[in-house]
Amino acid sequence: WEPHQAVWIGFPGNPEEWPVGLEAAQLEVAAFANAVSDRGAGETVVLVCRNKVDANVAQALVAPCVIVVTESFGDIWLRDTAPIFSIDSESLSGRNFGFNGWGGKYQMPGDQDIGQRLAKRFDLPIEDQGWILEGGAIDGDGAGRLITTEQCVLNANRNDHLTKEQVDQHLCEAFGKQNICWLGDGLIADHTDGHVDNLARFVAPGRVAIPQSDIQGDPNTEIFEDAARRAQSSGLDVVRLPSAGLYKVDGDVAPASYMNFYIGNVAVVVPQYGAENDAEAVAQIAALFPDRKVIGLSSKALLRGGGSFHCISQQIPQQA
Numbered sequence: 001w002e003p004h005q006a007v008w009i010g011f012p013g014n015p016e017e018w019p020v021g022l023e024a025a026q027l028e029v030a031a032f033a034n035a036v037s038d039r040g041a042g043e044t045v046v047l048v049c050r051n052k053v054d055a056n057v058a059q060a061l062v063a064p065c066v067i068v069v070t071e072s073f074g075d076i077w078l079r080d081t082a083p084i085f086s087i088d089s090e091s092l093s094g095r096n097f098g099f100n101g102w103g104g105k106y107q108m109p110g111d112q113d114i115g116q117r118l119a120k121r122f123d124l125p126i127e128d129q130g131w132i133l134e135g136g137a138i139d140g141d142g143a144g145r146l147i148t149t150e151q152c153v154l155n156a157n158r159n160d161h162l163t164k165e166q167v168d169q170h171l172c173e174a175f176g177k178q179n180i181c182w183l184g185d186g187l188i189a190d191h192t193d194g195h196v197d198n199l200a201r202f203v204a205p206g207r208v209a210i211p212q213s214d215i216q217g218d219p220n221t222e223i224f225e226d227a228a229r230r231a232q233s234s235g236l237d238v239v240r241l242p243s244a245g246l247y248k249v250d251g252d253v254a255p256a257s258y259m260n261f262y263i264g265n266v267a268v269v270v271p272q273y274g275a276e277n278d279a280e281a282v283a284q285i286a287a288l289f290p291d292r293k294v295i296g297l298s299s300k301a302l303l304r305g306g307g308s309f310h311c312i313s314q315q316i317p318q319q320a
Contacts, residue, residue, distance in 0.1 A: 001204075001263050001289070002087075002142055003318035006044040008118060009033050010076025010312045011068075013054030017075050017108075017305065024301035029076070030061035032309050035267050035295050040065035042266040043315070048078065048118070050110070071117055074108020077307055079197070080134035082115045082314040083126045086175065092319050094119055094126035095174050097133040102192050103157030124316065129174055132158045136195035136311055138171070143205040146177040147231070151185045151194035158193075181208075181234035183227045187255040188219045190306075197310045198257040200227055203288045207237040211259065215245035215276060219253055241284050242277035249304055260299070260308035261285060264315075268292050271299035271308040 009032065012018050012025045029047075037045040046067045049055040059068050073081065080102070083094030096115050101107035119126045137153050140146045148171075154164055162170070168180055186194020200210045210228045213221040220243065231238050247256035258281035261270045268289045272278045278296060286294035299308040 004043040004265055004315045005318040006046055006122075007036060007264070007313050007315045008046050008048055008078050008082055009036075010073070010078045011047050011049045011054060011058045012076050012302075012305065013050050013057065014075070021301040021304050025305065026057060026061065028298055028301050029312065030058065031297050032262070032269055032312075033066050034063050035269050035297060036262065036264040036313075037063055037066050038264075038266045038293075039063060042264050046122075048073070048114075069121070071114060071121070072110040073114040074111040075106065075305070076312050077136070078114070078314045079136045079307075079311045080192075081111045082135070083119055083124075084135050084138075084175075084314070085124070085316045087317045087319060088176065090320050092125065092317060094124055095129050096126040097129045098131060099134065100132055100158070102134070103155055105191060129170075131162065131170055134192065134195065135314060136192060136197045136307075139196055139200065139202050139208075140175060140177060141202040141205045141207075144177055145179045145181070145202070145206060145236070146171060146175060147181045147183065147196055147200055147202065147208060147236075149183045149186050149194045149196050149199065152192060152196070155193050179234070181231055181236060183230050185223050185226070187223065187257060189253045190255040192306070195311075198255055198259050199223070200231065201259050201261070203239065206235075207239060209239050209241050209259065209285075209288070211243040211257070212240035213243045213245065215243060217246045218243055219246055239288070242281045244273055244275045244277060244281075247273055247275060247303075254303055255306070256303055257308070258285070260310040262309040262313055263289070264292070266292060268294045269309050270294060270296045271302075272296040273300055273303065274298075
């Protein structure tokens, strides 16, 4: 919620990665970019396309104030492949972590160095960290607190040579955080091995939002309750938001979550799935951000790729 100077957003275009619903996913991303840009009143929006063909498609869908650039990459999840930026002593810096395709599951050319290339393109300083971490695996409140999940960050398919204590130390060294809240598992069927940005998000210093299921058959009910207990035990103020409930894509459970919202300078964009709690999720998130427009936008096509608006974006803080 601190001011952003810009945000990078990945634009889908590879038909091998999007064999179904590519055009719909492109429309959803364009609508997201336009909402965050807010006709130039919001932050600078940079839509990252993998080639000129995709760039031409994107340019036709977005407002003139949205910047469209071309850089090769494997898939659109820049939250995980781009550097994580922060302001330290009024100086902007980016942490560039290793990326191994979410534990070796989806390794595609270009994803390993897209962060370095984007940073160079926009003349932004970054530091290589030497261990694997995805941006969707952590969330911070800017006031010394960080939240993550054991399922993902301690997974043997990421950093099998590091203990929990060593990861704690690395996180504190990278981000200057002193209080790390470890949640357990992430959502069922999340191919990222449980990214926290589908489960728990800071909405103010020391205050974290976590879903609460009110729908029969929700596969994540126990996961939500365990996360809430752990967060409260860590001294965090927990606010409960609606769950998308049991949501399936082509008959399989999918990790649909309203927690994958994006907080921009003027707008908060909330995923919508055509689910029972869509409108209520927008209303409750709006109550948490009274100084911003809170907009619900379709994310059904993006979910086919495994994520939503927070996953495809990486913000760059504004220096004072």
